[in-house]
Amino acid sequence: MPDLAPVRARVWSLFLSPSPPQRRRFTAAAAAGRVESPVRIFSTFNDAHVEHALQIAAEFFRIADAALPEDALTAVLDRFEALRDTENPDLLDYALMVFITHHPRGAALTHAIPPLTLRNPELVAPSRAGNEEVSVRKSLSFARWAGMAGTASAVATPFAGGATPSDGLEWYREDPFANEHHSHWHVVYPTRGIPNPANPSQPIFKDRQGEIFFYMHQQMLARYDAERLALGLPRVVPLANYRTPVAVGYNPGQILLEQGFGARAAGVPMADIPGDPTTQPPTPPYLVSEHETRRNNLRTAIAARAYTIVNPPLPMTDVSRVGATVEANGAGIGAVAGAAARTHYGSLHNNGHGTLSVASTDGPGVMTTTATAIRDPVFYEWHKHVDDFYAAFQDGGTPQSFADRPPVKIRKAFDPASRAASSPDILFVFEDQLPATALTNLDAWAETSFGGPQWDTDFTASPQVTSALETAMVQRQLTLADHITTVPIEHLTHRPFVYVCRVDNPSSRPVAITLRVFIAPVIETGGHLASDDRRAWIEMDKFVVRLAAGEKKVAARRGAQSSVIKKPGLMRPETLKELGIEFTAQQLASMSGAGLPAALAARLQPFTGRVVGLSVIAALFSNAEWNIVGPLLGQFARIVPTEQPQRPPQTDSVDDLEQQEASNYCTCGWPYNLLVPRGTPAGVPFRIAVFCTDWQIDQVGGDESCGSLSFCGARDRYPDRRPMGYPFDAPFADPITDVVMANASMAFRDFIIRRIPDVTADD
Amino acid sequence: MSQPTIELVWQTREPALDAARGAVRRGMISLRLLPVWTEWKADDALKPRRLKCDPAGPRMYVNGHLAWTSERGWGDDVALARAIAELRERASRSGPRDPLSRRFKYVVLPSAALALVPKCPLCWIAYASITTAFGLAPLAARRAVLTALTLMLIVAAGAVIWRSIQLHASGPAWTVSAGTVLILFDAHTQGSTTIAYLGLCTVFGAAVWSAWPQSGGEIRRVARPQGTTW
Secondary structure, eight states: OOOOHHHHHHHHHHHHSOHHHHHHHHHHHHHTTOOOOOOSSOOTTOHHHHHHHHHHHHHHHHHHHHSOTTTHHHHHHHHHHHGGGTSOHHHHHHHHHHHHHHSTTGGGGGGGSOOHHHHSGGGGOOTTOOTTTTHHHHHHHHHHHHHHHOOHHHHHSTTOOEEESOOSOHHHHTOHHHHHHHHHHHHHSOTTOEEETTEEEEEEOOTTHHHHHHHHHHHHHHHHHHHHHHTTOOOOOOOOOTTSOBSSEEEOOHHHHHTTOOBBOTTBOOOOBOOBTTSSSOBOOBOHHHHHHHHHHHHHHHHHTEETTSSSOEEOOOHHHHHHHHHTSSSSHHHHHOHHHHHHHTTHHHHHHHHHHTTSBSSOOGGGSTTTGGGSHHHHHHHHHHHHHHHHHHHTSOOBOOTTOOSOBOOOEEETTTTEEEOTTEEEEEGGGSOTTGGGGHHHHHHHHHSGGGTTOOOTTSTTSBSEEEEEEEEEEEEOTTSSOEEEEEEEEEOOEEEEEEEEOOSSSOEEEEEEEEEEEOOEETTEEGGGSGGGOEEEEEEEEEEOTTOEEEEEEEGGGOTTBOSOOOOOHHHHTTOOEEOOHHHHHHHHHTTOOHHHHHHHGGGTTSEEOHHHHHHHHHOSOGGGHHHHHHHHTTSOTTSSOOOOOSOOOGGGHHHHGGGGGGGOSBOGGGSSOOOBTTOEEEEEEEEEEEHHHHOOOSOTTSSOHHHHOOSSSOSOSSOTTTTTTSOBSSOHHHHHHTOTTEEEEEEEEEEOOOBOTTO | OOOOOEEEEESSOOHHHHHHHHHHHHHHHHTTOOOOOEEEETTOTTSOTTSOOOTTSOEEEETTEEEEEGGGOSOOHHHHHHHHHHHHHHHHHHOOSSOHHHHIIIIIHHHHHHHHSOOOHHHHHHHHHHHHHTTOTTOTTHHHHHHHHHHHHHHHHHHHHHHHHHHTOOHHHHHHHHHHHHHHHHHHHTOOHHHHHHHHHHHHHHHHHHHSOOSSOOOOOOOOOTTOOO
16 A cells, blocks of 8 residues: 655645746757757647647556556656656646546546646736836846837836736736636646547547536636626627737736746737747648638538538537537537548637737737636637637527426515515525534524524525625735745635525425526626626526425525535635745745654645745744644634645545545636625625526536536536536526516525725735 | 415516516515515416416416406506405415315325225226226227237136126126127227227126125135235
């Protein structure tokens, strides 16, 4: 029974090797001709790059399969290290992450991958990092940025990056956890498939991969639109005309510029991707005109609901195939109909990232890679265009009938005068206002508080519940890979809450229902409320509730249990005030060398990578009474683990590896800190809608304690038979309000999202 | 008094719908009721049949009774609140539905019928013949089914005839034979349905007659094994 701890520690260290110097070394070696690998700057949207990375991942699969079980992981890591001198470091990291995520034995290393904030902190550095924080680098980059931008305003604030003109949404686009989510999602769902564990040379695609590509990005757009509306900005306009200058530019900031990324000036349209004559065979250029042709081909196909390039035309019925065709044509029609179809429809989404990334100067734009793409405002414009294909396909389908809805009832009302929706059966309660024992048995507390004789009581004005969710921006310091430089970073958080939903089953048979929870902003946009548009609804949760015949059930669910978020979702805003620095496994080793008792080091080991208060570190070195650290760690152990690695699984047995597979997906999901949109200090009106569907039809399953079922699915099959985003996956026969009112198994109510004053580390 | 069940039935999205919602909401608030109600669209497959729609506009039902239609308009909040209150009061006076008549209809009668029908072995064959004979004509596998039916009828008729011989009573034997002929005639010639039903009733009657306790008849039974029950 080998011990996996050293292997995990090795993986952790390998990923933590500072990337900037590695990138510089590789670039220099490539320039000197010492490297055969054609990949200079790795792009996860470049089909050839991903293909190459997957070949390496497949090699890792084969090595792991060929070695003895106890040696498999070590053999893979040996090969990984051997390739470091000849392969692009980012590409190699991607290949290893694909292996860890998808190979049965790699699963044991899932939690050994440090988060992006530790692995590649430069990539999540804020674009607006001030010059005092990056003074060491200031002299190197001033001329480049000032010369490139060339505008008076840019010169006046030479180190302030972000959108130009600014829209105040950098905090959302540059959220380190959102970027990590996007990056990791593309590891879970590589555009060219994953190596087949049974035959690594043969790529396979995951269940409903194209559909989840569409849906996950559609949800990112819905959330982004909600943030824009809250700031009084219009919803994102799709970048459908490829010749149109992109109105908003983006400068990724000093730190990313130094990593080789370029800034994209405002008013520059997408550009041709130049060819590469050095590759074998030479890569031809990709022209915007070609891009337009493929866009038009896709539009024609979706309008006709048939792949017209195939003879006879192949009916377009599978949304997943449409998604895969639009994304990269890996699992799309190209996989079925061959090269002609692949060329005809192309790899529209991926190449869009390419044509926009080359529109930057002094290096590829952040759109070039998944770890940084969502920082750029044009990401959302581009993806809105991609999402239009999804919506067009959906709109061409049959409107929802809801004829298979379960016989349950949730009470609600609608005031046509104020357009306000209300329901006494949908309630919010802040976690900190629950009795101490409630969290251990939430259902019992909910039943006692809101069920039984109080079933008909309207609690909406009760102090027990809240009609406003609260969020806050938290500021802290991000330590860069040199472990010296720190830059201020901010991210959203919210006050943890619990949903309560009362559901009545008047029928004479027991029913199991899937409760689907969505929210949308109730803000006027384009002449109508955003909540009247099915594409504006944000999925918040999806879970199963079982009701006996005639039962009136009070279901309760913590926001942290949401099916869309990465697990575990724990965060306490009051403790976030005390965030200080991070300490890594290496730092822990240093502390041990400096005299930290071995027993204490062992206790600290599970917390490496977590954000720990300065007071804790100070206590470690200044107080002779080491035992005070224990209680402190108990306090801090619950801090923002969404960004931090989880404690590795307890079992170290190779025999148990198969059981650990499921935990792989715990690393996938929307970040908990962004679960609730930010709102404004004055409060932004939102509407929450609850839809009950028959679980016997849905069969939503899976391990709910694990990752995001909604955005990442499960290992083999997506755990919901209905289309993703149901019921907003298809048009409604009537306005959404009327549909909800006319279906007893649905309900909605309005509430507010209010942003409380910012929290800083100095508070 | 309990919260009434208020249902609004509408056919199409029309201006009157919002007017109706507003009126219902105001009416419930004026009565200090929780302002919640259920809506049904006319073409909803799950809409209870008791709720009728009206092309002229929405209709409001209170505890299952029609309380308001669009013909009366949706501007008279006082009258609408009164209508809700009256039907709510009537419901509270009359007590809960699911009265004895309903139980008698759906529980007592079927139970009594089941208790009273003869339960002899041949009776079960007759019941099976009757219940499975309905709707045979359109079946695709008609030929096979007809063959099976013929065999089953012959077995059933043979059993009745055998028992008749044992009891020295020829009545059931002749009756079941006649019924069998009628059914087979209808089945093989696709004649009148009436003939088939007549035949079925005849077979059923013969089975009951055959199973009826005979005062003078003697049937030799196999001795009941020790330690077992029937």
